[in-house]
Amino acid sequence: MVSSQDQGEPSLLSVRGLTKLFGTFAACDGIDLDIAPGEIHALLGENGAGKSTLVKMLFGVLQPTAGQILWQGQPVSIASPGQARSLGIGMVFQHFSLFEALTVGENIALSLDPKISLSRISDEAASLSKTYGLPLDPKMHVADLSVGERQRIEIVRALLQNPKLIILDEPTSVLTPQEADRLFETLFKLKAEGRSVLYISHRLDEVQRICDRATVLRHGKVTGVCDPRQETPASLARMMVGSDVAAVHREDLGTPGEVLLDVRSISFAPRTPFAVSLKNVSLNVRAGEVLAIAGVAGNGQGELFDVLSGEYPVADHDAIKIRGTSVGHTRINGRRLLGAGFVPEERHGHAAVAQMPLSDNLLLARAHSDRKAFLSGGFAKVIRHGAVRNAAARICQAMDVRKSGDDPAAGSLSGGNLQKFIVGRELDRQPAVLIVNQPTWGVDAGAASRIRQALIDLAKSGSAVVVISQDLDEIFEVATSIAVISEGKLSDAYPAGTLSLERIGLLMGGIHDSTQNTSHEASKAGEAAHAH
Amino acid sequence: MRIELERRARASTAFAAISPLLALVLTLFFGGLMFWLMGKDPVATLHTFFIEPLFDVWSLHELVIKAAPLILIAVGLAICFRSNNWNIGAEGQFTMGAITGSILPVLMPEWHSPLLLPAMLIMGILGGALYAGVPALLKTRFNTNEILTSLMLVYIAQLFLDWLVRGPWRDPQGYNFPKTISFAPEAILPELLDSGRAHWAAVFAIVAAVALWFMMRFMLKGFEVSVLGQAERAGRFAGFSSKKMVWFALMLSGGLAGLAGISEVSGSIGHLQPSISPGYGFTAIIVAFLGRLNPIGIIASGLVLALTYLGGEAAQLSIGISDKVSRVFQGLLLFFVLSCDTLILYRIRLVFSGNKTEAGA
Known part of the structure; x- marks a missing residue:
């Protein structure tokens, strides 16, 4: 699909045929994307659709295998986040990189030129946060702040570089509805100033509410470019998932x-x-x-x-x-x-050990409760690997866990598939x-x-x-x-x-x-x- | 141009297999280079160092004698390291095991009994395990770093041994030499074959390696070690206690080091003296890593490191270079093993500067 902006004003950022291979697996496969100046552009897609990989290439964290990135019509290759920032691209990550023991001002200073004095940064940050309705006290310690306030630090940090494009990765996933509303107001202000926003989300209602255009990814490919306001949640979800989501x-x-x-x-x-x-x-x-x-x-x-x-x-x-x-x-x-059964929040390192195969991760939660089935040899507690592997296969089938190979490492599964396994591991014993x-x-x-x-x-x-x-x-x-x-x-x-x-x-x-x-x-x- | 390490999408199985061999080849190359710089013929010297000892029944026995304590200590350390506990003080536990194991033959020389030797071995194991329990206690109670505490305890143990053999335990008929009385025949670990000195410590080493391999591969305890070593929080979720693991890992490795210590004193030396180890406890760390922290792999790497000790002695005798050369080889080997292991998770990428200027435009 060709967007209307291509004929009229030039795009701020264009991506042509961008591909990223990990081994033989194409995380992004020939992606085209156009972001016009002053628009809020949504990037929609399921987990594992390639959103993060695409954004990491735009921000210079990853290098594309093939394809082109055009910035204001000029081909560029973005080698590092520093270079992305100097081009005018700012990014707010889903997981914040803040030092809890430092103050807001110190955290902001860390990402800037070390020659600028802390007090100047604090002043600028304070005035920026006032302009954009992001109340922040530069002297507060990050540890004392709510998640919403921490996100504001990241946004202010990005804004201090005066970017033309701001990338936000799942920004509302950690906010209350009221905090989200406030974030949207900020985004509208940025838009009014002619800055562009690339808004990554899988929340369809938000995308419909604030975004001018949406690019939908699925399995590393673009499955649609649309005006989200013209779509229904069901039609957007269809583009994301491919088939209708079961209610x-x-x-x-x-x-x-x-x-x-x-x-x-x-x-x-x-x-x-x-x-x-x-x-x-x-x-x-x-x-x-x-x-x-x-x-x-x-x-x-x-x-x-x-x-x-x-x-x-x-x-x-x-x-x-x-x-x-x-x-x-x-x-x-x-x-x-x-x-009782338990499913912790953190998949890697709490609910599962990423380097270990699924069968070992089954044992992790059930070695004790199912010791008759999974252990033999009395005091020696010899693991019955065969029985554990069969049970793991049974769980994968019951929960439709998609994996490569028989008993792959937990870390090789996508977040959704691993979570299905972790939940299935508990459900399996009712x-x-x-x-x-x-x-x-x-x-x-x-x-x-x-x-x-x-x-x-x-x-x-x-x-x-x-x-x-x-x-x-x-x-x-x-x-x-x-x-x-x-x-x-x-x-x-x-x-x-x-x-x-x-x-x-x-x-x-x-x-x-x-x-x-x-x-x-x-x-x-x-x-x-x-x-x- | 700059060199970058790029993380692989998944660990390379090929490099996991060839990394120790690659490290060995690099060690030989740079070792040869060192000999060449010293004005020796590198090929002939390497031959004396690594090949000649293998064609002599006497030196094969010596090889087994030196490999046994290395393997015994290293398999224990491998379990300890796998559980993310870093016992660097095996040399001290080795020394303490030798001391506690020698209590009976030194203080009760009149006791002749077939039970003497088993009792000595058990006391040696206990001594090493309890001495390793000190850093375990400090870590679980006061959250101290076991790397530092276990290392410092090495010097305490060595000075304690030094004081014993110069003081209260000195042989009165020993012409003032700092050594204890010679052990009675019942207190000597028997030789395995008639052809040479190799003794039962080699059997202990093989049994320990196979038993711990079985534990890591098939038993829930081995699973517990791996889980707590890789993700402590996941271990807690599984109901495993990381504190108990600290005790288990340190006391297991300490016990095996203690067994190696008393076996060395009883089988090879026959009495206590100020120096009873050419650094087995430290070299075993290299053995453990060269063997990929796998007990079976450690049997092979223990033999390789034992060869560096023998080669050092041989090179000193026939070529006239210091036997400190064996330490150099051990250091080179550890360095290359650890750096080659990087290639399992990363690939080397050359970035040419041309790329960068274009990007800056």
Whole structure:
């Protein structure tokens, strides 16, 4: 497809036939892309579609195997991020590269010419952040800032170089709806100044709301260039996924049964200086229930998971009960024996060891709970590799995990496929209680809908499921009840139907208006934050 | 032009296999170059160093005697390194094992019993393991760096041995030489064959290597070692304790080093003296890496490193160069092994500067 800009004004950035090969695998295969001055251009695609590879080539992190990049009509080869910046390309990565122990100003200075004085940078950063509606105090320590504020640092850092093109990688995946709205205002201001934005996302509603044009990638190829406002979410998703995305089926889950997971007022001090403390967290989940815990990243979700999984036991043995048994002191394998399953947020290095094959990664979670099937030789605990491999193959088939070879290293799978395996590993033993942290973080639409369906099916079969997630669409899809975590405090759980998006957004911001003492505490916390 | 290391999409199996051989070839080349610069004929010298010892029954026995402690220590270190614990103090655990194993034959020379030798070996293992337990305790309790603590404990052990043989344990009939009394025949590790001095330590080494290979390959304990070594957090998720692993890894490697120590004293030396090791505990680190941290590979690399000791002695005798040359070879080998291993994960790319100016336009 040829865009209209080609005839009229020249493109700011054009890409022709850009290809990147890793071995024989084409991560990007002959990609054409045109970004006009002053437009917000969306780059849409599932995970593994080649978005990151393309963007890394544009920013000089990777070198293309073939093809051409034209900057304002001139062919260029971008050898390094420094060169990309000097051309006028700025980038805000999905994962921030900030030093938590340094201040905002120091972090910004690190990416600039070392000769410029810190105070000048701070002044410029402060005035820039005011102009673009990105409130930031250069003297604050990064560790004390929310994820949204940290993102602002990255944006200001990019803006200080006065770029003509700003690339944003999944910027709203970590923001509350209100924070996202504020980001959009900033983007519109940048657009009004004639700067271009390349906006990478898989959130269709946002793309439709703010983007002028969209380029859709699939399997490393461009499958469509369109005006997202003229499309429906379904037609965009079709371009991304290739076939229609299966809608998640959630019939009435029936009346919930007995309480399978009961947590009573846990408090947990932070283990590291940058961790969040849990404050008086209580929850209970019944058979057939899916409790979703919403919240912006870094508000205690990881800590809550650690405590629920038993990786870090709590002092009060009776504070956590699984199927009526007290497990506060019990470690993760003891809790697994009671029928609990766990899916951590971080796939690499927590839920799985990237260098190890899938069968070993199956053993990782189930060596203890399935020792009769997977181990022999009594005390020597000899691994029955054959049985483990068969079970891994069974899980791959059940969850449609796409992989190369029989038993590949976990790290060679795409995020979505590895996540399907990690979830499937727990579902395979029909856990009575399943606790999942960010089940579809960075996972493509196809895999995400499969995982969500599996969670609902598990609850339907009589298990209690806890889903900790930042993705509100996901929460509304799977939850029977919703609670919100903010600054280590958990709100009451509300039936899913009774909460509006705005209400959750407010709770995520830390305003607990619920009942009695919680509101009091929240306002105190609010004051403390302001005083800081 | 500049040279860049570019990360490979996946680890190269070809380079994983040939990297140790490539390192060996490079070591020989630069070793030859060193001899040439010293004014010696490089080919003849390398021949004396590495080939001649292999054609003599006596020196083959010596080769086995030197390879045994290297293999015994290195297989333990391999497990330790795989679990991401860095025991650099095997030399100290070797020394401590030799001391504790010698308590019975030195202090109770009148005790003649078939149980004496097994008791000595067990005490040697315990001594090495407990001495390695010191850095384990410091690491698990105070989060100290085991590289530093285990290394410093080497010198403490060596000075302790020095004090013992010059002081309380000195042989009264030894003409004031710093050594203990000679062990009774029951306290001597028997020879394996009639043809030479090689003794039972070689058997211990092979058994330890095969047993640990089996553990790493087939047992849950080996899986635990690998998981905790590669991703501690994933290990916690699997219910493994990284603290217990610190104890296990250090005490296992310390125990094997202790066994090597008492075997060396009992089998090869026959008494305690200030110096009982030509640096086996440090050389074993090279052996472990050259053997790819794989117990079976370590059997082969242990023989290679033992050859550098023998070659050094041979070169000193017949060509008249210092036996410190064997240390040079060991250093070269470790250097090339580690640098060749880079090629498993990276490829070398030459970037020509022309490319850069064009890009800058």
